Structure formats: C-alpha cells, structure tokens
Amino acid sequence: MTASSMPLDPVRAGLDRALHALAALGPDLAGHANRIGAILWSPPRIVVVGRLKAGKSTLVNALIGAKIADTAALEATSVVSVYQEGAPARVEAVLLDGTRTPVRTDRGRIHSLDIAPHDIAYLHRWLPSAAIREYTLVDTPGLATLTAENEARTRRVLIDGYDQTRTASVDADAAVFLFDGAPRADEIDFLRQLGFTPLTALGVLSRADGFGEGALGARDPLAHAGEHAIRLSAQLADTVMTVVPIAGLLAETSHTGALTEADARALHAMHGIDPFDLIDLLDSDDDALVPPHMRGRLVDLLGEYGTIHGRSIAAQGAAVLNDWLVTHSGVPRLQNLLASHLGVFAAVKRAHRILGELDRLAYSRPEREHIRDIVDRLRSDPALHTVVLFGHLEAMLGTDPASPVTQELRRLVEHSTPALKLGLSPTAGPDHVRAAALDKLAWAHSQALVTLTAAEDAALVALIHTYGNLSR
Numbered sequence: 001m002t003a004s005s006m007p008l009d010p011v012r013a014g015l016d017r018a019l020h021a022l023a024a025l026g027p028d029l030a031g032h033a034n035r036i037g038a039i040l041w042s043p044p045r046i047v048v049v050g051r052l053k054a055g056k057s058t059l060v061n062a063l064i065g066a067k068i069a070d071t072a073a074l075e076a077t078s079v080v081s082v083y084q085e086g087a088p089a090r091v092e093a094v095l096l097d098g099t100r101t102p103v104r105t106d107r108g109r110i111h112s113l114d115i116a117p118h119d120i121a122y123l124h125r126w127l128p129s130a131a132i133r134e135y136t137l138v139d140t141p142g143l144a145t146l147t148a149e150n151e152a153r154t155r156r157v158l159i160d161g162y163d164q165t166r167t168a169s170v171d172a173d174a175a176v177f178l179f180d181g182a183p184r185a186d187e188i189d190f191l192r193q194l195g196f197t198p199l200t201a202l203g204v205l206s207r208a209d210g211f212g213e214g215a216l217g218a219r220d221p222l223a224h225a226g227e228h229a230i231r232l233s234a235q236l237a238d239t240v241m242t243v244v245p246i247a248g249l250l251a252e253t254s255h256t257g258a259l260t261e262a263d264a265r266a267l268h269a270m271h272g273i274d275p276f277d278l279i280d281l282l283d284s285d286d287d288a289l290v291p292p293h294m295r296g297r298l299v300d301l302l303g304e305y306g307t308i309h310g311r312s313i314a315a316q317g318a319a320v321l322n323d324w325l326v327t328h329s330g331v332p333r334l335q336n337l338l339a340s341h342l343g344v345f346a347a348v349k350r351a352h353r354i355l356g357e358l359d360r361l362a363y364s365r366p367e368r369e370h371i372r373d374i375v376d377r378l379r380s381d382p383a384l385h386t387v388v389l390f391g392h393l394e395a396m397l398g399t400d401p402a403s404p405v406t407q408e409l410r411r412l413v414e415h416s417t418p419a420l421k422l423g424l425s426p427t428a429g430p431d432h433v434r435a436a437a438l439d440k441l442a443w444a445h446s447q448a449l450v451t452l453t454a455a456e457d458a459a460l461v462a463l464i465h466t467y468g469n470l471s472r
C-alpha cells in the first residue's frame with residue numbers, strides 16, 4: 001500500500017469535486033481552486049529535522065538514491081532544500097516573498113548561489129527519481145546548530161513562513177526526526193510547534209553504526225542501538241509513532257551505487273587484521289596491504305563499523321557486500337514505514353489542510369454561503385470521515401493528549417477495519433462489532449455531558465456519529 005494508491009483516492013476524488021464546485025462560483029474562486037488543487041495533486045512532503053551533523057543529508061541521499069544533498073556549494077547546505085520528483089533536473093530558489101528564480105547547476109550540482117542564503121526561503125529541486133514519487137523530501141539545515149542563523153532559517157520556512165508569507169512556506173505534512181542519542185526537550189518542542197503528532201512524526205536513532213561505545217566496543221553498536229530505540233519509542237510515544245535505528249551512511253553508499261569491485265577487493269585484503277590494529281592502520285600513512293587513499297575511501301564509504309565488519313563478506317564481491325550494507329543500514333524498514341504509515345497519514349494531514357483552506361475561504365469571501373455548503377457537503381462525505389476524525393485528533397493531541405477521547409480518536413484513525421477501530425480482535429464477528437459500537441456510543445453520550453474543552457465537545461460529536469455508523 002502506498003500513500004497515493006490507498007485509501008486516499010476516494011478522498012482526493014471528493015476534494016477534487018469540491019474544488020470544481022468552488023471554481024464554478026466565479027473567476028476569483030477558480031484561482032483559489034487552482035492554488036488548492038496544486039496542493040492536492042502534489043505528493044505529500046516529508047521534512048527531515050534534527051541537530052546539525054545528525055545525518056539528515058546522508059539519509060536524504062540514501063532515500064533519493066543519489067548523492068545530491070549536501071554535495072552542493074557550501075551555502076546550499078545552510079538552506080532548506082525540497083527534493084521533488086520531476087524532469088528535467090533543475091533547481092529554483094524560492095525567495096521570502098514567494099517569487100522564484102532559477103539556480104544554475106552543473107550536472108546536478110550547485111557551484112555557487114548568486115543569492116544570499118538569508119534571502120532564500122528554500123531551494124526547490126526537481127529530480128527524475130522514482131524513489132521520491134510517493135513523497136517529496138525536505139532537508140533542513142538543522143536545529144540548535146553552530147549558527148543560530150541556520151536554526152532561524154529552518155524555523156522560518158517551517159513555522160513562521162506559514163503565517164506570514166504562506167507562499168514561502170514548505171508546508172510539510174510529516175516529519176522524520178533524527179537524533180543520535182536522546183532528543184533534547186527543545187527539539188521535541190520544535191516538533192510539536194510544527195504541528196506534528198505521533199501519527200505524522202517518525203523518530204530515527206541515527207548513526208546507529210557508531211552507537212554506544214562504537215565499532216570497537218564490547219557490544220555490537222547496531223544491536224545496542226536497536227535496544228535503545230525500543231526504549232526511546234516507549235519514552236517518546238507522545239511525540240513519534242516509533243523510533244527506528246538507522247545507519248544512514250551504509251544506506252547512502254549502497255543506494256547510490258558508490259561501491260565498486262575494487263572497493264570490495266581492497267576491503268577483503270585487510271580481513272586478517274585485528275580490529276584495533278585495523279583502526280590504527282586506517283589512520284596511518286603506512287602503505288601496508290592497501291594504499292592509504294584507498295583506505296580513506298573505504299572509511300568514507302563504510303565508516304569504521306562497515307570497514308571492520310564488512311571485510312569477510314567482501315570476499316563474495318561488491319554486490320553481496322552492497323546487500324549486506326542495505327540490510328544493516330535499517331533503511332528498508334524505514335522505507336516501509338514511510339510508505340505504509342507516515343506517507344498515508346501525511347496524505348490525510350494534507351487533505352485536512354485542504355479542508356482548512358476551504359474553511360478560510362468560507363470566512364473571508366463574499367460567497368460564504370455557497371462555500372459553506374461545499375465544505376459541509378465535503379465534511380459529511382463518508383470518504384472523508386477519517387480526515388475529519390484526524391482533525392479532531394490533532395486538536396485533542398494539542399489540548400488534552402491524555403483524554404480517553406484522544407485515545408478513541410487515535411484508534412479510529414489508525415485502523416481500517418470496524419473490529420480494529422473498536423479495539424476488538426480482528427476476527428470479531430458482526431454481532432460482536434455491533435454490540436461494541438453500541439457500548440462506545442453510550443460511553444460517548446455520557447462523556448458529552450462532562451466535556452472540559454471545546455475541542456473535546458466537537459470531537460465527541462464526531463465520535464457519536466462514528467459509533468452510530470459502526471453500530472448499523
């Protein structure tokens with residue numbers, strides 16, 4: 001299941017019909033319908049956030065399958081970059097006022113930017129890469145970076161830009177949040193400010209190949225990182241859907257086709273050496289076994305862990321070594337989560353944002369009666385039910401995450417079958433489902449008498465509607 005194939009198509013169709021109805025109300029509103037339609041029909045945007053040097057650009061390269069992030073001119077590494085599928089490969093700078101200007105590239109690389117980074121909201125890059133067909137990736141310069149300026153640039157385009165100049169905002173729909181130890185409180189706050197919830201944020205324990213005591217430690221760093229990720233997953237359950245350990249460098253090398261047979265041969269040539277002696281050798285100018293420049297290349301491609309542990313497998317050649325890198329990077333699991341969970345909820349969030357855009361028009365435009373009609377019809381369309389519930393869930397996660405109403409909403413949004421939506425076993429029969437729905441309905445009615453917030457009030461109305469449907 002991919003973000004655009006399930007279960008969004010009826011949602012998109014419903015939204016598309018609403019936009020056509022909007023466009024029919026006059027030329028001005030046709031312009032708005034076109035603008036909103038562009039959001040609807042472009043892939044959801046997943047932003048990669050985290051501290052400087054957390055491994056963001058390395059992971060973006062691995063996911064795109066090309067070493068393109070961060071290989072550009074130095075200035076380009078300090079601005080937000082949006083990587084979207086499209087041909088031909090090209091780059092535009094989006095300025096703070098929303099205007100766009102082409103950026104010259106040489107075989108995909110930006111040699112120098114004619115524009116000062118502080119005038120750029122973000123760089124919009126198109127690449128003919130099927131790897132980013134289902135979602136657009138956004139690389140950020142990072143938080144709490146060495147320069148406060150980088151942080152300001154990241155915030156500006158992700159948060160501030162949203163209210164001030166909407167055109168200069170990247171409007172991210174989901175986030176991949178990288179940290180290489182435990183995330184700091186300010187980083188978690190930032191994620192919340194961006195409006196991401198555990199449905200739309202995924203944690204990555206990055207640089208897993210160097211975790212704990214590293215490649216020479218008593219414990220295998222990947223296994224150690226795996227255990228730590230499970231603990232972090234539980235601790236951060238209010239922030240991210242889960243935490244996956246990732247060795248982005250291993251994935252970057254194996255996904256971009258950087259590894260050659262000569263690399264595998266050179267790596268294998270060092271297979272008899274004790275790991276501690278090997279690390280000393282890697283740092284020396286000694287011409288033993290493998291020339292120093294080749295050893296340097298291997299460490300750049302594989303890191304210390306990959307160099308130490310890839311040596312025996314390298315005997316079987318570059319292709320087998322490449323597969324070993326892919327598996328040990330942890331990226332296949334991440335890609336799976338992106339396609340099956342994060343991508344799906346990113347698309348739901350995007351659909352909800354479009355409802356918000358229509359609401360705004362219904363407030364601000366003279367045709368408000370007609371627009372209200374269109375939005376009301378859309379909200380009661382069964383195809384958009386999950387999108388509506390998602391909106392209530394986001395509001396509740398913001399005001400009262402511990403409320404039982406929040407838990408109910410989460411289960412309803414996350415699951416696709418009536419039995420699972422009601423917290424029953426997947427094999428529960430129709431009578432069982434109906435009885436459970438009636439119980440929940442009675443519960444929701446009783447809760448509705450004692451609500452604490454407007455968000456809870458509204459959410460309970462939606463819950464009562466949902467359980468009513470499930471009980472029939």
Ligand SMILES: Nc1nc2c(ncn2[C@@H]2O[C@H](COP(=O)(O)OP(=O)(O)O)[C@@H](O)[C@H]2O)c(=O)[nH]1
Nearest residue numbers: 052053054055056057058207208247248249303
């Ligand atoms: N060993 C190892 N090094 C990594 C990994 N990911 C990134 N790095 C290195 O860490 C440095 C910073 O990575 P980068 O992706 O530029 O970080 P960013 O600032 O978050 O974009 C680079 O030298 C990378 O080669 C990893 O998984 N393992």
Ligand SMILES: [Mg+2]
Nearest residue numbers: 056057070141
């Ligand atoms: Mg970077």
